[in-house]
Amino acid sequence: MTDKKVRVRFAPSPTGGLHLGGVRTVLFNYMFAKKNGGDFVLRIEDTDQTRYVEGAEQYILDCLKWCGLHADESPEVGGPYAPYRQSERKPLYREYAERLVMEGHAYYAFDTAEELDKNRKEIPNFQYGQAYRQTLRNSLSLPQHEVDELLAAGTPHVIRIKMPEGETISFNDMIRGFVSFETGLVDDKVLLKADGMPTYHLAVVVDDYLMKITHAFRGEEWLPSAPVHLLLWEYLGWKADMPQWAHLPLILKPDGHGKLSKRDGARLGFPVYAMNWFDAKTGELTPGFRELGFLPEAFINLLATLGWNDGTDQELFTLDELIEKFSIERVNKSGAKFDFEKAKWFNAEWIKKSEAGSLKPEVSKVLADKGIVIDDEEYLERVISLVKERCVLIPDFYQQGGFFFEQPKEYDLNAVKPKWTDAKTEFFNTYIAQLSTETSTDAHELEAKFKALAEEKGLKIGDVMLPFRVMLVGGKFGPHVFDIVVLLGKEETISRIEKALVEFTAA
Ligand code: GLU
Numbered sequence: 001m002t003d004k005k006v007r008v009r010f011a012p013s014p015t016g017g018l019h020l021g022g023v024r025t026v027l028f029n030y031m032f033a034k035k036n037g038g039d040f041v042l043r044i045e046d047t048d049q050t051r052y053v054e055g056a057e058q059y060i061l062d063c064l065k066w067c068g069l070h071a072d073e074s075p076e077v078g079g080p081y082a083p084y085r086q087s088e089r090k091p092l093y094r095e096y097a098e099r100l101v102m103e104g105h106a107y108y109a110f111d112t113a114e115e116l117d118k119n120r121k122e123i124p125n126f127q128y129g130q131a132y133r134q135t136l137r138n139s140l141s142l143p144q145h146e147v148d149e150l151l152a153a154g155t156p157h158v159i160r161i162k163m164p165e166g167e168t169i170s171f172n173d174m175i176r177g178f179v180s181f182e183t184g185l186v187d188d189k190v191l192l193k194a195d196g197m198p199t200y201h202l203a204v205v206v207d208d209y210l211m212k213i214t215h216a217f218r219g220e221e222w223l224p225s226a227p228v229h230l231l232l233w234e235y236l237g238w239k240a241d242m243p244q245w246a247h248l249p250l251i252l253k254p255d256g257h258g259k260l261s262k263r264d265g266a267r268l269g270f271p272v273y274a275m276n277w278f279d280a281k282t283g284e285l286t287p288g289f290r291e292l293g294f295l296p297e298a299f300i301n302l303l304a305t306l307g308w309n310d311g312t313d314q315e316l317f318t319l320d321e322l323i324e325k326f327s328i329e330r331v332n333k334s335g336a337k338f339d340f341e342k343a344k345w346f347n348a349e350w351i352k353k354s355e356a357g358s359l360k361p362e363v364s365k366v367l368a369d370k371g372i373v374i375d376d377e378e379y380l381e382r383v384i385s386l387v388k389e390r391c392v393l394i395p396d397f398y399q400q401g402g403f404f405f406e407q408p409k410e411y412d413l414n415a416v417k418p419k420w421t422d423a424k425t426e427f428f429n430t431y432i433a434q435l436s437t438e439t440s441t442d443a444h445e446l447e448a449k450f451k452a453l454a455e456e457k458g459l460k461i462g463d464v465m466l467p468f469r470v471m472l473v474g475g476k477f478g479p480h481v482f483d484i485v486v487l488l489g490k491e492e493t494i495s496r497i498e499k500a501l502v503e504f505t506a507a
Helices: 020-035 056-067 087-103 113-122 144-152 200-210 219-237 262-268 296-305 318-325 340-353 357-368 379-388 395-406 414-419 420-438 444-454 461-474 481-489 489-507
Strands: 006-012 038-043 106-109 159-162 167-171 177-183 190-191 215-219 244-248 275-279 285-286
Touching: 006 020, 006 215, 006 414, 020 038, 020 056, 020 106, 020 215, 020 244, 020 296, 020 318, 038 056, 056 461, 087 106, 087 159, 087 190, 087 414, 106 144, 106 190, 159 219, 167 219, 167 244, 190 200, 200 219, 200 379, 215 219, 219 244, 262 285, 296 318, 296 340, 296 461, 357 379, 357 395, 379 395, 395 481, 414 489, 420 444, 420 461, 420 489, 444 461, 444 481, 461 481, 481 489
Parallel strands: 006 038, 215 244
Antiparallel strands: 106 159, 159 190, 167 177, 275 285
């Protein structure tokens, strides 16, 4: 590594929601930068106006915030290399494109969209490149005076890179090692469009250079673009400053066959986006991990393990630990299978690990959605502590803990009614009387007394414990029965027994 300050970037195009692979790209950049005391830059690559989607940039900013991956420089916080939105940098790219033309590495192309379409239809595997460029309308094929006239007349044109013939270009990828390409296989990509906007290829190189990016992690799908970028770095005379590339392996479908797509999520019933994404054009809502009830800590943790491990059996890491332990040598070259069951395991573990107090805002929201208004924060915290072991997703707090705030609306009568006896009715009536004068609030003590009463009445403990649970919570679930009693309090417990007895004994 050089002694330059490490600077990485995440450079999304605001074209829609953020796939979990995108957030993993942010995370790897972030871990690397922070591990090396560097800066993380967020740059919005919005030069393709046809793919621009309203709201997508804000969505990306919100995702990063939710994940706790804060950019040191971005369109939002600014920074020394502002603006960080490429559309606002439009005027600066032309100079570089023109320079490439002047030096013979790029050329003007005047072909109209119709002409190109015709070629694509008539010539199988048509590429605008060395095989056909001489037959098309550009500054390499046309006489100079004609080119001058076309330019002077303001004829719409693009600038294309002139891919060299028969060269092999290579670089050392931080993850994949030595990678090489044959230039002849790559077409002459457009660098500057007719509207004066740069394409991704030109803008990414110019901005990585101007923003002094030293390292760049990005998805493997960008590897085919690398030869164009390498040549641009070279032709613009910046090769010594080129960032070190790291192309992250793909995130694969659960069966390992192919890249995990948005469609796979819909098909298999799990989210693929970080947060809910609503497409105003199609009216389609793509579900996100956040809204399903994932904690950001769990989301980050699981993404870090998609393609990386620390070499031990440890699986749970805080973001600080990830930063401390991250090493590029331990990033896998092969694709990482996405396993939703494992993702949920991470979330369950993180819910367990989290302080009850820190879960309060999210749990309150879930309860509020069900019409439960919290007026006692301390009570809520005690409920969370008691049930968090049993929750996999945040909405599970309603299922596992809603009964602490409202009496059961329904009972699992199948679990109790068939075996109900008068002796049980009698037992619970006696228990109500005993409880009404009870002074202990110790779960063990209460349990011992309940058991003693059952014994005295000649009942098996299981025969009354299960009905007691159903009386309190409505079904065969929930934490330890006497922990529930302690939290509900004596009056509420009695009221629930009374109410349930009516149902259990009804004909
Ligand atoms: N704008 C590209 C994207 O949408 C960035 C790719 C890169 O990191 O070079 O992902």
